[in-house]
Amino acid sequence: MRRLSRLDGRVVAGGAVVVFFAVLLLFRATTGVTPWATVGVAPGDLSFADLRSVTSSWDCERRGVEAFPYNPCDPFIHSSAFRRAANYPRLWTSFWHLGLGEGDTVPLGVAIAVVFYVAALAVTGPLTLGEGVVYAAALLAPATLLGVERGNVDLLMFALIVAGLLLLPRSAWAAAVPLVLAGVLKLFPAAGIAVLFRRRGRFIAGLAAAAVLVAYGLATLSDIRTLRSVIPREVVNSYGAGVVADALRSTGVSWAQTGSDVRYVRLAVLVLGLLLAALLLQRRWLPGRTSLGSDNDRRMDAFWAGGAVYSASYVFGNNFDYRLAFLLLCVPQLCAWGRRPGLVGRMPWVVLGALIATLWLSSAQPPLPFGLQTWYEGLSFPPEEILNWALFAWIIGAVVATAPLALPRRLAWGGVR
Secondary structure, rough: OHHHHHHOOHHHHHHHHHHHHHHHHHHHHHHOOOOOHHHHHOOOOOOOHHHHHHHHHHHHHHHHOOOOOOOOOOOOOOOEEEEOOOOOHHHHHHHHOOOOOHHHHHHHHHHHHEEEEHHHOOOOOOOOHHHHHHHHHHHOOHHHHHHHHOOOOOHHHHHHHHHHHHHHOOOHHHHHHHHHHHHHHHHHHHHHHHHOOHHHHHHHHHHHHHHHHHHHHOHHHHHHHHHHHOOOOOOOOOHHHHHHHHHHHHHHHHHHHOOOOHHHHHHHHHHHHHHHHHHHHHHHHOOOOOOOOOOOOOHEEEEEEEHHHHHHHOOOOOOOOHHHHHHHHHHHHHHHHHHHOOOOOHHHHHHHHHHHHHHHHHHOOOOOOOHHHHHHHOOOOOOHHHHHHHHHHHHHHHHHOOOOOOHHHOOOOHHOO
């Protein structure tokens, strides 16, 4: 038993992933069907459906056919009642020069999944046995598996963020390269450069990274506006401030039934109110920046990067739930805080529980036992949106509380400057 307790939790988490997909593939080999619905993932009509939107666009571009923002080579264009819009910048269509196309979707999808899981295990540092079990639950949650089943390139952006985190101890400038690349390829991961501002010695590299991303944003502003106008907004399998507004509107809440501009202004007020409450409560939950300093600097860096990407994506619109995978970067630091008795009480475990819960509940059909799935699907407002809202506020509060900025004594938590 003692030898088991010394087992690195990463082995447990990685082993769970290997066993899970081995069983999944064995089931497919014997029945011809992959049981995605059983694990809470609504399967697409074709494997790696999101990735096919990208790879098929390369076939179009190779023939000289414009594939942005709508891709006429999309295999779903004949089977769907709507045209599927691109959910990625125009830059992706130029990768047709690599000689790839829709016929390469499956090996590319498998490769993205493998890279994602390797990155997720590489960034944590050593975990205890219990933490490994918790991390396995996050790695195999429906929200995470949704990205794997769809072959979504957000998982590749996750790996780029991790690459930046791994390079950061050696050089902030080297770390900035994959962080900026992730922002260029999918826009929202640009928030990950926040980690470059966590320590003063990285500040110049952070400013340079921000300048590159701002210049790229201005140069492609027309495409960004196009993407924002064509990307579908859904409540199911989605999260974000816009999802909360849409969910409230669907329940018949009176103030949400007015014009869209007013609805979002009122939603912003509620979000800011919750954020203010969280920051005030940090005085008790997060007593000081010094006491919250992590023994493992990589874990704190990962918390900042993951928290920044999640918070930015939450604020700026509707996001499909596979993007919740960036919350995985927050798990190791939450575990580290939870192991330090007397620091913040049980709060890190409460937050970690909320994080795991939202990863599991963010599904059109969450795999709940004892008939709870039917009850859950019948709810008028998705409870995981409340969890996402609370996580958004708490994570921003934690980032502020651990910032190395010199604050006035009255604003410093626990009297720590």
